[in-house]
Amino acid sequence: MAKAEDSGAYKGSGKLRPEEMIYQEMLDAILDRRLEPGMKLVEEDLAKTFGVSRARIRATFLQLAHDKLINLVPNRGAFIAEPTINEAIEVFSARRMIEDGVARKVATSMTPERADQIRSHLAREHAAHHDGDHRAAIILSGEFHLLLARLTGNLVIEEFLERLILRSSLIIAMYESPQPVDCSHSEHDRLLDALLGGDPDVAAAEMSRHLDAIRDRLQLQRPKPGKTDFASIFGRTPRSEAS
Amino acid sequence: MAKAEDSGAYKGSGKLRPEEMIYQEMLDAILDRRLEPGMKLVEEDLAKTFGVSRARIRATFLQLAHDKLINLVPNRGAFIAEPTINEAIEVFSARRMIEDGVARKVATSMTPERADQIRSHLAREHAAHHDGDHRAAIILSGEFHLLLARLTGNLVIEEFLERLILRSSLIIAMYESPQPVDCSHSEHDRLLDALLGGDPDVAAAEMSRHLDAIRDRLQLQRPKPGKTDFASIFGRTPRSEAS
DNA sequence: GACAATAATATTGTTAACAATTTTGCGTGC
DNA sequence: GCACGCAAAATTGTTAACAATATTATTGTC
Incomplete structure (x- = not known):
């Protein structure tokens, strides 16, 4: 999962293994919509942008494709995934199936320490919302x-x-309404209340309601493809300018 | 998922894309315990065995590692996964969480066609069991x-x-008791009855019971590592005998 | 001027060679 | 006999060049 800290804090220290760095940066770019759905990812361009070999880009592609964040078409290349509305529905349906169970377990195994962990996280959510940091x-x-x-x-x-959740983030980034009515944080508050209550059925019901609400806030709209300028997207210049 | 037909029917026609073929064969070998947990997978040996380049083996490794069927250690290589007892418990716990929901949905959306589909599959299971084909x-x-x-x-x-399920198969292959009391097929019969009943709670309960039963049949035992003779394991000779 | 065939370009797929790292084997000293 | 260190071998990691495929541009024809 992408960290919600300064997006790029890791760029400075070049000793942090490059493989994960590239994966993270592409993840950030996708979630940030600097890389738009459907966009073609040319191996050599990315290799030059990050200053690595094509082989490494290729391996990164496999990881991203596995997470369904890009599509890999034989002999054609890699493209940013374009989840359909139907896919979006299935993802949230699957999440509800799983997270209902999660809510049940958490509700029945709550401790003061855990409650504090959740509260501490909610505080960060509220802060980000207050600061208007939509991406965070x-x-x-x-x-x-x-x-x-x-x-x-x-x-x-x-x-x-x-x-x-990663996939959901892409879906949300794609389909959220132009004026994002981001009420997630208040819904999370209610979820915490339900979890503290200790009743698994209530907790599961609240979780279902929350996930359905996210899904229902989605909006059908095809994003238009943009030009592929990796250098500006990733805020850096290619290492070597071939002939 | 590995096909339960003749294990190797696809070997003959060389036109079936080699990438998936290699993945499938390694999958079969792992599930068949010809490749034992902890065994080292040397890239060049496998490349020669399958007559492909190391790069392809490497890509296949990424897939298998993603499925947790092998472990990829930097600068050390690939090893057949050795799921711990604890991992096994978590896998079956996760499956119960998910498959309870599956059973619920299937029970409430049963049709005669679907029932026939399930019955047809059960017939194949019984046949395999009757034939003593344990792997199938x-x-x-x-x-x-x-x-x-x-x-x-x-x-x-x-x-x-x-x-x-793939991961479960590896776990079962690793931890099943020497005299496998394979009652799975009869448990599946009972599961079908529950699904036909139409009561989601009953179906979910039966599914939980079934998965717990599988888990409880597991037996702690560390398999001993064997020698790595790919040529005999995959029933073929290396393409080129380098110096 | 539009369409089809063809050449030119760009991009992916593959292979082989080289570099870096780890493992193994051997010899030395204690 | 055992541990340590060094050298040799084996193995993984990386790079660059080449082949195959797809895309684009061009030319010719109707």
Whole structure:
């Protein structure tokens, strides 16, 4: 999951393994809509932009394709994924199936420490919302759900949900309404109340309602393709200017 | 998911894209325990065995690692995954969380056609069991669960469960008791009855019971590492015998 | 002027060679 | 006999060049 801190704090220290750095930067760019859905990703351009070999870009593509964030077409190349409305519905349906169970488990295993963990996260969400940092708000909103998954203690669920949340972020970034009525943070407050209540049925119901609400705020609109200028998108100049 | 037909029917026609073929063969070998947990996978050996370049083996490794069927250690190489008992428990716990929901949906959306689909599959399971084809029985047992997931119509759930079932197959292959009391097929019969009943709670309860039963049949035992003779494991000779 | 065939370009797919790292084997000293 | 260190081998990581494929531009024809 992308960190919600300064987007690019890791760029400075070149010793942080480049593989994950590239994956993270492309993730950020996709979630930030600097890379728009449908956009072609040319291997050599990206390789020059990041100053690495094509092979590494290729490996990164496999990871991103696995997360359904890009589409890999044989002999044609890689394209930013364009999740359909139907896909979006399925993703949120799947999330509801899983996160209902998460809410149940968290509600029945609540401790004061865990409650504080959640409250502390909610504070960060509110801060981001107050500061008008929309991108951080989206990412923190995802991390809220991830935090709940982590509290179940089941790593399998946590990892799967991480992928699903990432995908959701892309979907939300694509389909959110122009004037984002971002009420997620208040819904998370209500979710916390339900979790503190200790009733698994109530918690699950609240979770379902929340996820349905997110889905219902989506809006059908095809984003228009833009020009592919990696240098400006990633805020850097190519390492070598070939002939 | 590995097909339960003749294991190797696809070997003959060399036109079926080699990438997936290699993935499938390694999958079969892992599930078949010809490749034992902890075994080192040397890139060049496999490349020669399959007559492809190391790059392709590397890409295949990424896929398998993503499915948690192998471990990729930087500068050290690839090793067949060794799921711990704890991991096994988490996998089946995650499956119960998801498949409870699957059972609910299938129970409430049953049609005569779907019932026939399930019955037809169960017939194949019984046949494999009757023939004493243990490997086919394991794979068909997994495909039974996958079939139910497909009937929910949610591709996201289906794909995730496919990965989880694959992982379960490795776990079962690793930890099953020496004298496998393979009662899965009869449990599937009972599951079908519950699904036909139409009561989602009953169906979910039966699914939970079934998955717990599988987990409880597991047995702690560390398999001992064997020698890595790919040529014999995959039943073929290396293409080129370098100096 | 529009369409089709063809050449030129761009891009992906693949291979082989080289560099870096780890593992193994051997010899030395204690 | 055992541990340590060094050298040799094996293995992974990386790069660059080449081949195959797809895309674009051009030319010719109707």
